[in-house]
Amino acid sequence: MKELELYIHIPFCVRKCAYCDFLSASADADTVQKYVEALIREIQGYTQYGIPFGDKKMYQDYRVSTVFVGGGTPSLLFPDQIKAVFSALRKSFSVEEGAEITLELNPGTVTKEKLLAWREAGINRLSIGLQSTKDAELKMLGRIHDYRHFLHTWKLVRNAGIENVNVDLISAIPGQTLESWRETLRKTAELEPEHLSVYSLIIEEGTPFYERYRAADAAFPPLPDEETERQMYEETEKILQEYGYTRYEISNYAKCGYECRHNTGYWQRTQYLGLGLGASSLIGNTRFRHISALRAYLSQSGDVRGICEEEEVLSQKEEMEEFMFLGLRMMRGVRKSEFGRLFGIGMGAVYAEPLKRMKENGLLETEGDIVRLTKRGIDISNYVFEQFLLD
Amino acid sequence: MAGIEQSKIRNFCIIAHIDHGKSTLADRIIEKTGLLTSREMQSQVLDNMELERERGITIKAQAVRIVYKAKDGEEYIFNLIDTPGHVDFNYEVSRSLAACDGAILVVDAAQGVEAQTLANVYLALDHDLDVMPVINKIDLPSAEPERVKEEIEDVIGIDAEEAPRISAKTGLNVEDVLEQIIRQIPAPQGDPNAPLQALIFDSVYDSYRGVIVFCRIKEGTIRKGTPILMMATGARAEVVEVGYFGAGQFIPCEELSAGMVGYITASLKNVKDTRVGDTVTNAEQPCSEPLPGYKKVNPMVYCGMYPADGAKYPDLRDALEKLQLNDAALQFEPETSVALGFGFRCGFLGLLHLEIIQERLEREYNLDLVTTAPSVIYKVHKTNGEVIQLTNPTNLPDPAEIEYMEEPLVKAEIMVTSEFIGAIMDLCQERRGIYQSMEYIEEKRAVLHYHLPLNEIIYDFFDALKSRSRGYASFDYELMGYERSELVKLDILINKEEVDALSFIVHSGTAYERGRKMCEKLKAEIPRQLFEIPIQAAIGSKIIARETVKALRKDVLAKCYGGDITRKKKLLEKQKEGKKRMRQVGNVEIPQKAFMSVLKLDDH
Numbered sequence: 004m005k006e007l008e009l010y011i012h013i014p015f016c017v018r019k020c021a022y023c024d025f026l027s028a029s030a031d032a033d034t035v036q037k038y039v040e041a042l043i044r045e046i047q048g049y050t051q052y053g054i055p056f057g058d059k060k061m062y063q064d065y066r067v068s069t070v071f072v073g074g075g076t077p078s079l080l081f082p083d084q085i086k087a088v089f090s091a092l093r094k095s096f097s098v099e100e101g102a103e104i105t106l107e108l109n110p111g112t113v114t115k116e117k118l119l120a121w122r123e124a125g126i127n128r129l130s131i132g133l134q135s136t137k138d139a140e141l142k143m144l145g146r147i148h149d150y151r152h153f154l155h156t157w158k159l160v161r162n163a164g165i166e167n168v169n170v171d172l173i174s175a176i177p178g179q180t181l182e183s184w185r186e187t188l189r190k191t192a193e194l195e196p197e198h199l200s201v202y203s204l205i206i207e208e209g210t211p212f213y214e215r216y217r218a219a220d221a222a223f224p225p226l227p228d229e230e231t232e233r234q235m236y237e238e239t240e241k242i243l244q245e246y247g248y249t250r251y252e253i254s255n256y257a258k259c260g261y262e263c264r265h266n267t268g269y270w271q272r273t274q275y276l277g278l279g280l281g282a283s284s285l286i287g288n289t290r291f292r293h294i295s296a297l298r299a300y301l302s303q304s305g306d307v308r309g310i311c312e313e314e315e316v317l318s319q320k321e322e323m324e325e326f327m328f329l330g331l332r333m334m335r336g337v338r339k340s341e342f343g344r345l346f347g348i349g350m351g352a353v354y355a356e357p358l359k360r361m362k363e364n365g366l367l368e369t370e371g372d373i374v375r376l377t378k379r380g381i382d383i384s385n386y387v388f389e390q391f392l393l394d
Numbered sequence: 395m396a397g398i399e400q401s402k403i404r405n406f407c408i409i410a411h412i413d414h415g416k417s418t419l420a421d422r423i424i425e426k427t428g429l430l431t432s433r434e435m436q437s438q439v440l441d442n443m444e445l446e447r448e449r450g451i452t453i454k455a456q457a458v459r460i461v462y463k464a465k466d467g468e469e470y471i472f473n474l475i476d477t478p479g480h481v482d483f484n485y486e487v488s489r490s491l492a493a494c495d496g497a498i499l500v501v502d503a504a505q506g507v508e509a510q511t512l513a514n515v516y517l518a519l520d521h522d523l524d525v526m527p528v529i530n531k532i533d534l535p536s537a538e539p540e541r542v543k544e545e546i547e548d549v550i551g552i553d554a555e556e557a558p559r560i561s562a563k564t565g566l567n568v569e570d571v572l573e574q575i576i577r578q579i580p581a582p583q584g585d586p587n588a589p590l591q592a593l594i595f596d597s598v599y600d601s602y603r604g605v606i607v608f609c610r611i612k613e614g615t616i617r618k619g620t621p622i623l624m625m626a627t628g629a630r631a632e633v634v635e636v637g638y639f640g641a642g643q644f645i646p647c648e649e650l651s652a653g654m655v656g657y658i659t660a661s662l663k664n665v666k667d668t669r670v671g672d673t674v675t676n677a678e679q680p681c682s683e684p685l686p687g688y689k690k691v692n693p694m695v696y697c698g699m700y701p702a703d704g705a706k707y708p709d710l711r712d713a714l715e716k717l718q719l720n721d722a723a724l725q726f727e728p729e730t731s732v733a734l735g736f737g738f739r740c741g742f743l744g745l746l747h748l749e750i751i752q753e754r755l756e757r758e759y760n761l762d763l764v765t766t767a768p769s770v771i772y773k774v775h776k777t778n779g780e781v782i783q784l785t786n787p788t789n790l791p792d793p794a795e796i797e798y799m800e801e802p803l804v805k806a807e808i809m810v811t812s813e814f815i816g817a818i819m820d821l822c823q824e825r826r827g828i829y830q831s832m833e834y835i836e837e838k839r840a841v842l843h844y845h846l847p848l849n850e851i852i853y854d855f856f857d858a859l860k861s862r863s864r865g866y867a868s869f870d871y872e873l874m875g876y877e878r879s880e881l882v883k884l885d886i887l888i889n890k891e892e893v894d895a896l897s898f899i900v901h902s903g904t905a906y907e908r909g910r911k912m913c914e915k916l917k918a919e920i921p922r923q924l925f926e927i928p929i930q931a932a933i934g935s936k937i938i939a940r941e942t943v944k945a946l947r948k949d950v951l952a953k954c955y956g957g958d959i960t961r962k963k964k965l966l967e968k969q970k971e972g973k974k975r976m977r978q979v980g981n982v983e984i985p986q987k988a989f990m991s992v993l994k995l996d997d998h
Contacts, residue, residue, distance in 0.1 A: 385949040
């Protein structure tokens with residue numbers, strides 16, 4: 004049986020945040036309902052056509068180990084909508100007993116009824132977009148909630164007995180100080196979520212933030228300077244360690260045993276199928292994504308091959324590159340033996356030069372079979388990854 | 395072509411300041427004479443290099459022969475010789491003019507007389523050409539033909555009462571120009587039976603026919619089989635073909651006789667044998683004197699050109715050799731740089747010539763180049779009496795061996811509206827200019843005369859002039875000789891290592907300023923790397939400026955999930971591709987464009 008991860012994209016939000024470059028927008032209830040119906044048609048489509056670029060006959064051999072419902076704001080869906088999606092999902096795919104099933108939610112969009120429905124659907128992990136415990140910072144980011152909303156949501160979630168919860172935080176928010184960042188970290192860690200994703204803010208092109216900071220608009224507080232930003236970054240690991248969290252990936256921290264299995268799959272190149280608008284997949288050695296025009300998706304979603312685009316068949320060279328730059332994101336690093344088993348050639352034979360140079364520069368370290376980033380290597384990991392692109 | 399009377403031939407050129415509509419008028423004349431249909435007209439027929447059309451300037455001289463049926467019922471042969479339009483090519487302009495009997499002066503009805511208008515008119519008058527003014531662009535809302543007419547009369551001193559007022563763009567009144575050519579441009583003279591005397595005004599290389607020589611027959615007759623001698627270069631050959639210039643093609647004919655313009659081929663393999671300005675004569679019956687005015691043009695500006703990819707060195711050599719076939723003024727010889735490897739020291743007529751060659755190498759030959767800062771030729775007088783012509787700053791002898799140095803000076807004329815006189819004088823002052831005189835050519839416009847060191851104008855003088863006058867100043871110069879000067883070599887050290895390709899020669903008075911700006915500029919150009927990189931400017935062993943490129947502290951993709959992987963990989967690839975365009979010097983990666991940094995130090 005082949006392991007398969009499923010990602011389900013819900014591209015709707017109450018309002019788009021000022022820094023967000025994901026595929027999402029606000030929508031009326033009618034559109035959301037149509038989307039859910041289209042999504043279900045897509046899910047049913049796989050029983051008819053098989054998984055694109057997958058082995059059609061072997062379709063029944065895939066077993067689903069994780070499901071991740073992301074967005075957007077999936078918690079906006081009504082209880083019945085979520086139930087309908089999962090009921091279709093379980094008819095089309097064989098979801099493992101004990102699969103990790105995550106749903107993303109934003110504070111202020113959760114009710115008891117929804118939580119109950121999620122439990123019934125089999126959802127056993129939640130991911131909450133908190134970002135900051137400071138209301139002024141939340142406002143700056145364009146979030147719809149304040150810290151009070153979050154605490155309310157947090158209580159609901161814990162009372163519903165969800166015991167595997169992630170909280171998202173963002174550092175280097177405009178106007179944020181080192182002190183306020185420390186406070187956000189501590190306040191959040193004291194609630195003892197099992198998992199924390201901590202991102203340093205990236206100003207992405209095409210977002211309101213990009214326009215503001217490119218034009219250096221004086222009406223907005225400045226971004227933290229480089230020194231402060233670096234300090235925030237360095238203190239994150241230190242403070243979270245105090246509370247018993249281990250960093251297992253560049254931006255992810257977890258209590259022992261609570262590492263996100265779904266995301267780990269991306270970095271290990273486990274096969275995954277994306278469902279819904281604009282969702283990406285890796286099946287066999289093909290990467291592809293779904294169309295991102297909503298109207299077209301609503302009318303064509305049942306044609307699971309027709310809605311694919313940007314197909315890219317990876318060569319062995321590209322698979323090796325991905326093995327390195329995805330695998331090295333994890334603190335446990337990559338295994339030379341694994342590389343050899345997958346590609347039939349030693350890592351040392353393919354990457355002798357960059358491995359040697361990166362070690363000399365103190366960016367990589369090896370321990371037996373393992374190659375991993377050093378602390379300095381994490382800071383400039385792009386520079387390291389770039390060395391593993393082959394000509 | 396035999397049987398055409400000299401009285402029915404008109405040989406002329408069009409002169410103008412850049413952008414005043416020279417090429418557009420040439421197009422219109424060719425179109426109106428019916429030689430081409432409108433559909434066949436490729437815009438700007440004469441400027442046939444892609445680069446020329448894009449930049450809107452003529453680089454090589456071009457000629458076309460057209461037939462015009464005049465209102466008097468007679469058919470006339472017009473030979474229109476287009477001249478290069480830039481100060482770098484002044485000598486070529488002068489030879490093109492020498493091939494003509496008259497010149498059409500195009501003046502923009504909105505902008506009036508400009509620096510190059512004057513320079514070109516003087517050049518034409520020096521060659522005894524009759525100058526026929528034409529006022530162009532009268533369709534522009536800002537056109538003031540009456541004012542411009544007066545300006546031509548007052549400033550240039552030629553009668554413009556009858557100057558046709560035209561729009562070359564729309565074709566308005568272009569017939570008037572054609573009729574006036576017959577009346578105002580004199581017919582050629584010369585004796586078809588005299589010993590051959592023909593002026594070379596251009597040549598092109600054709601891989602099948604060898605060199606095609608463009609010439610104006612002053613005396614005598616030339617035909618297939620004529621044994622010829624180039625009087626200055628001494629090259630001899632036998633004529634294979636003679637002909638005239640159709641639209642974009644060579645049309646063979648029986649013979650070319652006195653007064654005619656055409657081409658000859660003679661299995662000549664090298665344009666160096668057929669220098670512009672040389673006289674072609676009959677080797678068996680030579681004329682007594684060559685035509686006046688020949689001079690060998692020498693490069694004034696040098697720079698190093700290196701292939702970005704060292705393995706492309708032979709390709710660069712081949713490309714330079716091919717370009718040289720058509721461009722005798724281009725010179726090159728191999729050189730080696732510690733920082734850049736194997737390349738060539740190339741000589742050019744001026745900065746525009748340099749840029750054109752650089753662009754042609756990159757576009758037509760697909761070469762990725764690293765070009766070092768341009769340098770003029772310095773004369774280095776050594777204590778042992780030896781004089782070195784220095785074209786590469788790296789080769790400057792030890793200061794202890796130098797008695798003194800000289801640098802080239804130019805005579806510059808800058809035409810500017812009165813409000814910007816102060817700003818332009820400041821600029822000239824900063825560039826070590828010596829004020830000579832100023833005259834007002836009309837109420838609001840003046841000509842400034844300066845003596846300027848050439849090395850101050852080959853960098854960014856032209857850009858600075860335009861930006862400080864909001865585009866209103868125009869500029870022309872000619873070389874006037876050498877003068878003793880306090881010059882020093884400024885070296886740049888990156889990560890404590892001297893980078894030879896970044897050295898340049900500078901006046902001692904501006905060395906500190908330049909060194910400081912150069913370090914700032916390099917700091918901005920060199921991306922952060924794993925370690926801190928000091929950038930220093932030094933004269934000899936003395937450090938005069940320093941900047942630091944801080945070490946790379948953060949380069950992280952915070953998020954990399956299922957939907958991000960393809961995009962993030964492209965980002966990494968782009969980052970890697972960018973590094974390929976860098977030069978490794980020691981263990982520092984320097985972007986190619988940093989080697990041209992010295993060109994952009996003016997911060998106004």
